[in-house]
Amino acid sequence: MIPKALTIAGSDSGGGAGIQADLKTFTVLGVYGMTAITSITVQNTVGVFGVYDLPAHVVYNQIKVVVEDIGVDAAKTGMLSSEEIIKAVSKAIKDFRIENLVVDPVMRAKSGDSLLAPSAKETLIKELLPLALVATPNIPEAQEMCGFEIKGLEDMEKACKVIYSFGPSYVVVKGGHLEGDKKVDVVYDGKSFHYLEGKYVLTKNTHGTGCTFSSAITAFLAKGEEPLEAIRKAKHYLQSAIEKSLDIGHGHGPLNHMWML
Template sequence: MPVAMTVAGSDSGGGAGVQADLKTFAALGVYGASALTAITAQNTVAVTAVHELPIDLIAAQIEAVVSDIGVDAVKTGMLSSSEIVEVVARELDRHGIKNLVVDPVMIAKSGDPLLRQEAVDSVRTLLVPLACIVTPNVPEAETLTGMKVETDEDMREAARRIIGMGARAVVVKGGHREGPATDLFYDGTEFVEFTSDRFDTVNTHGTGCTFASATAAGLAQGKSVVEAVAQAKEYVTEAIRNSYPLGQGHGPVHHFWQLWDKS
């Protein structure tokens, strides 16, 4: 069975972070493993507390999974600090991880910060160059590149800049823009657009984690990068379409929509 590992923070509400990653892996037929970077008190409304785990424990978790089970793909999520980014990049590089999906998580759906400002440069210089693909939304792409992303050409230029940082591919997600939800894929040679309808729902908690995890699942299954992104786009679109109200804020997407009996 293909194996994918998530290196990310927790979400005590279960809609995002490691919990969403593992649900996505399971839904797509991939065995999921995890290395936890931080524990958050988080629900559909807010992130109320964050506890970063010790650096040596994070490294030990990665070593424990890779040395015994092995991994076909790795997805990173909330890394919080430059020290955590550094240890994760070092360990993934040491283990020669090639199918690395970097989700540069910076802000929670509630608007709470999940990455310190001083850690952004570490993501740019240490993690992005190891990436098979980077999956920023528009605000994250703006932070990584230092430019405003408002037009179609802005998205292309941001994608070019992220490839220039060393990533093999990037998909700039268009969920924060107006109009159809169009994500722009670029591998340094070819641009490919993936477009879906928008849905009238606030229940979008975990979309970024889910998209990146679905991409990692595809890579673990042996799909090409663009095929993995296509799978992720279809999967997360239906997860949003079938999302449900849970809690008082942004409810979760439905990770097991394929199994849901709608009758």
């Protein structure tokens, strides 16, 4: 039986992030991908020109029918732009006992456009994060959740502990926004810190890195990997996807999800 993974996220019409990036990642990593679309964005490499949320009950029902018919070995959440959608997704995760959940707390697009209503942040922290096996905030997202500036490794470790206290079993604070030739992600499992190094790649084509990383973790979890190993393997996949990124469009181009092919 092929492993099955579900992405609960927004659609990116430019194809570089959101469910499009997730499905490409699932496919190339040998996992059958399914979707519960939360929002439709009018988006390209330059920016986000519109966000249209689906009704919360429609998001819930997409998850329901997929779980009941096909089954889900692992799932991830991406863009959940409203309080109502976050509550519907959290209810579905509990109602249908979805385990191996990766929460990518998407708050902004690469262009800087906001993708999360301010009122929804607290709901995400209180209702969704406690259900997560793995949470994968970048530094701006971690700063939003923790309420302090992150300037280096020590701050990242502190942020990991704060976010871990919200309920996920593993926290990955991604270091891509910090200066330096090496990009270090800090992983915390409640007992120990683990450090994943990646070399800096000089490219503007990094649209969809967060979506791709979280969906790669989800794919490896669906295949039965332990969380730490899933995170390590996802980091390796992402590094190569950035190194071989595609110069498409006039803004931040996408990663090359198909580099393995």
